[in-house]
Amino acid sequence: MIEAIIINGLISGGVYALLAVGFSLIFGVARIINIAHTAFYMLAAYFIYTFAHLLGLNPFLSVVLSVIIVILIGLVTYKLVIDPVREHGATTLIVTIALAIIFQEVMLIAFGGHFRGVPGLVSGYTEILGVKVTYQYLLTFGVVLVVLLGTWALLMKTKLGIAIRSTAQDREVANLMGINVARTGMMTMAIAVALAAIAGALVAPLRVLEPHMWMPPLVTILAIVVLGGLGSIKGSFIGAFILGFAETLVVFLVPSGAFLKGAVALTIMLIVILIRPEGLFGVAFEEER
C-alpha cells in the first residue's frame, strides 16, 4: 500500500504543480492574481478537442496550435482588460474573475454543457513498484519537471528573466533603467498563459472537458500557492506535492471519507498559514522582495 501511496501522491502532486506554477509566476513577477488562469487551461483543452477531434488534425500539431492561440487570447485580454487596471489589486482580481466567467459562457454557447473527452497524447499504462500508472500521467509528471527547470532558467539565466524580475521588484526603477515595463508585463503574461495552455494539453485528457472544468482546479491551486507562499514558484511546487500526498493518504487510509480529501488539503493549508502566514516559502514583508 505504501508504494501505491507514494506513486499516486507523486502523480497527483505533479498534475497540481503544473497548474500551480504558471499561476504563481504571474503573481510572483507581475503581482496579478489571475483567477482566469485555469480558464485559459480550459480554453486550451477546448481548442485541442476542436483541432484533434473535430477537425482530425495531428494531436501534437493540435497542441501547438492551441497553445499559440491561447497565448494570443491571453495577450489580447492582458492588453485590453488587465493592464489598464493592474495597479489596483482588487480590481484586477474582479476583472480576471469576469474574464473566466466570460470564457466559460462562450464555451457553453459554442459547445453546450456536454461532457467530452480529450484524446491523450499517449495511451496505455505501465507498472511502477506494482502500481499501475497511465503514460499520460507519467508524461505530465515529466513535463512539470521540465517546465519548472525551464521557468527557473528563463528567470535566472536570460535578459528577459532579469527584466521580469526587475520589473517585479520595482516597476518604476526598472523603467528608469531602460527596461520596457509594458512589454515585460506582456511577456510575463504570455509565459503564464502558455504554462496554463500546456497544462490544458496534458491534464485535459485526464479530466472531463466541460465549460466549468476551470473551477475545481482553481480552488486547489489557490490552496497550493497560499501554502507554498504567494509568488514563490518553489513553494508552489512543494505545496502541490504536499496536497497531492495529503489527498492520496485520505483515499487510502479513510476510503469512505474519500470525499474529504479536498477538505483535508485545505485544512493543511489553513494550519500552515496560521503558523506561518506568509506560507512555506513566501516573503514575510513586501519590503523583502
Next chain:
Amino acid sequence: MNRVMKGAILLLLACFVMVAAGCPAPVVNEIKIGVIGPMAFVQGEHHWYGAQLAAEEINAQGGILVGDEWYQITLAQVDSNEMLSVTDAATAMEMAITVENVDFLVGGFRTEAVFAMQDVAMGYEVIFLGCGAATVELCTLVADDYETYKYWFRVTPINSSYLGMVDFLLLGMVAEEIRAELGIETPKVAILAEMAVWADSIVAAAYVYLPAMGMEIVGEWRPSPIATEVMAELSAIEAAGAHIIFTTISGPLGITYARQWGELEIPAASVGINVEAQKEGFWDATVGKGNYEMTMNTYARVNITDETIPFIDRFVESAGEFPTYNAGTYEALYILKAAIERAGTLDSDAVVAELENTDRIGTAGRIVFTDAHDVTWGPGYVTGLGVQWQDGEMKCVWPPADGSWEGVVYEGAVDYVLPPWMVEYWAP
C-alpha cells in the same frame, strides 16, 4: 352619387387588399405546454427533443380533441438553468406559468431544483409531469398532502427505490457470471459511490443485501460528486482485491472513472449506476476506454414494447442522438393528450383524475401511475434496463436474454460480457 361611388371604390379596394393578403386564418385552439429543463445541457436538450417530436406527431394527427374541438400543441422552451442554480429553476417555473401562460409543464431533472419547481407549479395548480428526477419523496408528497401535490406525476425515471432494486439485480447477475466463468464463489465487491444523499440509501442497502447475495464487501470509497478524477481510488480498489466495482455515480466523474478503469485495466467488473454511461456521447468522452462499463438505463435498442425502436429511430433522426430517459417528455405529451381527451376539458382537476387512470403501452414499458402518482415498476410495467458498452455500442444485457428474470425478455438483448483483462487476471 360621388359619395356612393367613392364608397364603392373604397369597398372594392378593401376587398382587393383582403384577397391579396389572403383570407384570415381560422382561429386555432391552442394548448401551451412548457418544457422545462437545463437547456444548455444534454438533459434539457432531450427534454426538448422528446417533447418536440411528440408535439409534431400529435399536431400532424389533428392535435388534441377537447370535447368537440381540436387543439394544436404549442411548446414553450423554458431554460431552468437548474444545473447551476436552484433559484433560477424556481424563477423559470414562475415565469413559465405567469408570463408564458403555459397550460401544462413537463421536464425537470435535478432533484433539488425539481422540489422547488414542483412547489411553484402546485401553488398555481398547474399539472407538472416530471421527466428526470428519481427521488421517492417527490411522490411521497402526493401521498402525504394529496390536495396540494396532486398536480405532480412522475413519468421517468423509475423512482430511486426501484432504481436500487434494479441496481442489485444487475450486481447479482454480474456476480453469477463471475462464479460461473471464473469459479470465484464469493466475489469481492468495492463500493464506489459519490458522496450524495441519493447514493446513501444504495450504499446502506449494499451492506444488508450483499452478504446475503453471497458477496463480500472489501471497502467503500466515497469521492465527492465534484471530484475530477479517481486514480488513487482505483489503485486502492485494485490493492483491495475487488472482483466487482459497484458504482453509484451521477456526474462527469463517471466519465473519468470509466476511462481510467479501462485504461488501467483494473481487474474488476464495473456495474451499477453511471449516469454518463447512459448517454451516447460516453464512448467518445472516454475515448473508447469505457468498453465493458455496465449501467442501469431506460432506453436501449431492444423491443421493450413495439413502440420502443420506432421511437428511438425517430428520435435519432430528429435529434441526431440516442435518447436518454429525459426524452420521456415524448411519453408525457401522449399521456397528457389521452388524459385531456378522456376528460374532455382542460380543467386541471378533471385532467388529474384522468391522468390517474392512465394505462399506456409506452416506449419504455407499460405506464400505470401508483396512488402517489409515481410510475409503476415491475414485470409487465416499466422495468428499467441494464446496458453494457460492447465495442462502441450500448447493448441491453438485463433483463437477461435467457428470460431468467421473471420470464421477461426483450427482443434484441444480448449476453453480459466480463472485461477480457479481468478474465485473464482471475482465470483459474
